[in-house]
Amino acid sequence: MAKQEWRLLLTGDMSAFDNMALDEAVLRCVVAGTSPSTLRFYGWEPSAVSIGYFQGVEQEVDLDVCREKGVDVIRRLTGGGAVFHEHGSEITYSLAVKDDYPGIPKKVLDSYTLLCGGLVAGFRRLGLDAEFKPINDILVNGKKISGNAQTRRFGGILQHGTLLCDVNPHLMFSLLKVPNEKIRDKLIAGVEERVTSIRREIGTVDNDAVIAAMCAGFAEVLDIRLSLGTVSDEELALLTRVKEERYANPTWNFRR
Numbered sequence: 001m002a003k004q005e006w007r008l009l010l011t012g013d014m015s016a017f018d019n020m021a022l023d024e025a026v027l028r029c030v031v032a033g034t035s036p037s038t039l040r041f042y043g044w045e046p047s048a049v050s051i052g053y054f055q056g057v058e059q060e061v062d063l064d065v066c067r068e069k070g071v072d073v074i075r076r077l078t079g080g081g082a083v084f085h086e087h088g089s090e091i092t093y094s095l096a097v098k099d100d101y102p103g104i105p106k107k108v109l110d111s112y113t114l115l116c117g118g119l120v121a122g123f124r125r126l127g128l129d130a131e132f133k134p135i136n137d138i139l140v141n142g143k144k145i146s147g148n149a150q151t152r153r154f155g156g157i158l159q160h161g162t163l164l165c166d167v168n169p170h171l172m173f174s175l176l177k178v179p180n181e182k183i184r185d186k187l188i189a190g191v192e193e194r195v196t197s198i199r200r201e202i203g204t205v206d207n208d209a210v211i212a213a214m215c216a217g218f219a220e221v222l223d224i225r226l227s228l229g230t231v232s233d234e235e236l237a238l239l240t241r242v243k244e245e246r247y248a249n250p251t252w253n254f255r256r
Contacts, residue, residue, distance in 0.1 A: 016048035078149035122217030
């Protein structure tokens with residue numbers, strides 16, 4: 001039986017607003033049947049803080065510091081906590097499929113186990129001893145190297161997550177709201193103790209090699225074939241619309 005063919009998108013660095021709008025546009029077109037199941041890799045320029053769907057911007061983010069440092073702030077479609085996406089220090093992936101895609105479990109936790117298995121296989125191809133830690137983290141040597149989030153909307157599944165190439169907890173916690181300096185110092189120490197990166201583990205980061213390893217990992221675990229594709233005109237039009245309606249709209253970003 002022939003393997004299912006998925007589209008691979010390598011869209012490079014984009015703004016937070018374009019990235020989140022494109023994730024949604026791809027998901028909607030996959031569900032509509034006008035785009036194939038898709039795996040995308042991208043970066044963030046400028047750096048950004050994304051907050052989870054259920055969070056409040058003003059409770060989580062120091063907006064003055066973000067403005068001062070030129071860091072964008074955006075609400076994701078997915079849940080979870082605030083995440084700092086540093087330009088050049090992270091590769092992000094997103095995956096969009098119909099919610100009845102064969103072999104993907106209906107239960108969210110079970111689907112995390114399967115989909116994050118692609119990341120585990122990818123990290124292992126880089127020589128890292130990776131493991132999945134429920135609900136949605138990947139660990140290397142007991143330290144987090146990838147966090148993931150998922151939503152089921154519009155009849156589809158969108159999962160996206162971080163592949164940490166470098167970690168800068170001092171910058172991260174200057175952008176997030178914390179009660180005081182003492183707690184900030186504790187949080188920074190905690191991240192240094194509990195979080196790792198590809199550079200920390202193997203000394204160098206070759207983005208192309210990382211993406212190639214992840215593609216091979218997903219292809220193996222999902223039993224698919226990936227073919228390099230492009231963003232469709234329909235997706236670009238939808239990106240523009242949902243960016244205006246949601247991701248670049250203060251009403252969306254500040255609504256809680």
